[in-house]
Amino acid sequence: MHTKLEESVAPKRASREGLRRFVETFAEEHPPLSLGAADLTIKDPDRVRGRYGEVFNYLTRVELEVERNVLELRALMPDATETDRFFYQDVWSPQELQHGILLDAVQQGFGMAPAATDLAVSARIRLVGVLSHLPGMLGVVRLLYYLTGAATERSAVIAYSRLVDGLRTMGEHAIAETVIAPIRRQEPGHFAFYRMSAEVLVGEEGLSDWQLQLARILRRRTFDLVGVTNRRQLADFGEVAHALEFDRDLLTVARQISLVERELLWAQQQGMKVPGYILAALNEAIRLGTVRRAGLEF
Numbered sequence: 001m002h003t004k005l006e007e008s009v010a011p012k013r014a015s016r017e018g019l020r021r022f023v024e025t026f027a028e029e030h031p032p033l034s035l036g037a038a039d040l041t042i043k044d045p046d047r048v049r050g051r052y053g054e055v056f057n058y059l060t061r062v063e064l065e066v067e068r069n070v071l072e073l074r075a076l077m078p079d080a081t082e083t084d085r086f087f088y089q090d091v092w093s094p095q096e097l098q099h100g101i102l103l104d105a106v107q108q109g110f111g112m113a114p115a116a117t118d119l120a121v122s123a124r125i126r127l128v129g130v131l132s133h134l135p136g137m138l139g140v141v142r143l144l145y146y147l148t149g150a151a152t153e154r155s156a157v158i159a160y161s162r163l164v165d166g167l168r169t170m171g172e173h174a175i176a177e178t179v180i181a182p183i184r185r186q187e188p189g190h191f192a193f194y195r196m197s198a199e200v201l202v203g204e205e206g207l208s209d210w211q212l213q214l215a216r217i218l219r220r221r222t223f224d225l226v227g228v229t230n231r232r233q234l235a236d237f238g239e240v241a242h243a244l245e246f247d248r249d250l251l252t253v254a255r256q257i258s259l260v261e262r263e264l265l266w267a268q269q270q271g272m273k274v275p276g277y278i279l280a281a282l283n284e285a286i287r288l289g290t291v292r293r294a295g296l297e298f
Contacts, residue, residue: 014195014196014197014199014200014203014204015200015204016083016200016204016205018196019083019193019196019197019200020083022192022193022196023083023086023087023091023193026091026189026192026193027090027091030095030185030186030189032094032095032097032098033095033098033099033102033182033183033186034098035098035101035102035105037178038102038105038175038178038179039174039175039177039178040105040106040109040174040175040179041174041175042106042109042110042172042174042175043171043172044170044171044172045109045110045111046110047170048110048167048170048172048175049110049111049112051166051170051243052163052166052167052243053107053110053112054236054239054240054243055159055163055240055243055244056103056106056107056110056112057107057112057114057115058115058227058236058237058239058240059099059103059159059163059240060100060103060104060107060114060115061100061114061115061116061117061227062100062226062227063096063097063099063100063103064097064100064101064104064114064117065117065118065119065227066092066093066096066097066100067093067097067117067119068117068118068119068120068121069088069093069096070088070089070093071119071121072121072122072125073088073145075121075125075126075128075129076125076128076129076132076141076145077129077132077138077141077142077145078129078132078133079132079133079138080142081142083197084142084145084197087193092190092193095186095190099183099186102179102183103179103183105179106175106179109175118229122229128141129141136208136210136211139201139205139207139211140207140211140214140215140218142197142201143198143201143202143207143211143212143215143264144215144218144219144222146194146195146197146198146201146260147194147198147215147219147260147261147264147265149190149191149193149194150191150194150195150198150259150260150261151226151257151258151260151261151278152226153187153188153190153191153194154191154256154257154259155225155226155257156187156190156226157184157187157188157191157256158244158246158253158256158257159240159244160180160183160184160187161184162244162245163180163244164176164180164181164184166244167180194260195259195260198260198264199264202264212265215265216265216266219261219265219275219277220275220277223275223277223278223281224281225237225281225282225285228281228285231288231298234281234284234285234288235285235288235289235291235292235298236289237285237289238284238285238286238287238288238289238290238292239289239292239293241282241285241286241289242286242289242290242293246282246286247286250279250282250283250286251273251274251279253282254274254278254279254282255273255274257278257282258274258275258278261275262274262275
């Protein structure tokens with residue numbers, strides 16, 4: 001799923017100067033969304049809740065956990081570049097927070113309580129931040145940050161695209177056009193930032209072979225789907241995947257999620273369509289979601 005916005009907002013060849021200009025332009029053209037501008041009218045609240053209640057609940061939690069994400073980034077990259085810090089503190093974070101507020105307002109409209117958010121920074125994150133001071137490690141940490149961000153934003157673009165289409169089909173045009181569609185329009189810009197940042201880091205700044213190899217090992221061992229830190233949340237993701245019909249074209253979804261890391265980490269492996277760890281995570285999420293819907297324990 002390649003959107004016109006991604007083509008228009010990102011320059012053809014990434015450079016540090018171009019990346020900074022892109023972030024500044026994106027911030028100017030896409031201010032945080034306003035709750036006051038949204039039409040929260042829902043024609044059939046019970047039907048929306050039945051079909052997409054878990055989707056709204058999951059997406060709301062993920063968007064509102066941006067506060068923890070910022071704390072994690074400060075811990076992970078105490079020596080972050082000025083552009084990275086500007087993006088995640090002044091551009092991405094305010095936008096994502098408003099996404100969460102809008103989604104929460106919608107789910108309250110169909111009678112669903114918000115999911116609890118986790119704002120605690122894990123000990124593992126803090127340890128990685130300490131290790132980032134070692135020679136060469138900051139480059140590895142930055143690359144993993146960009147790859148995680150790119151995969152997250154591709155997941156978001158797919159999810160919001162399918163959600164807005166589903167709501168339109170149901171005749172719920174108010175929330176589709178004034179909540180979900182505006183959120184979806186901002187997500188490709190986030191993806192473009194992560195993709196460009198990774199390309200600049202690998203192509204212009206340069207990483208050594210050992211840094212790239214370490215990034216491959218760590219990415220394979222630590223990959224998580226967006227919003228997942230435990231098995232319960234993995235099952236939650238599986239429920240979302242089912243509601244948005246990811247399970248009907250899972251390989252296509254996985255290819256989209258893995259786009260940047262396939263290009264930068266695994267290009268030497270000819271014929272690799274999807275990194276195995278991403279497809280395995282998606283399959284396990286869908287399996288756990290199926291088990292839960294069947295009323296079984298997992």
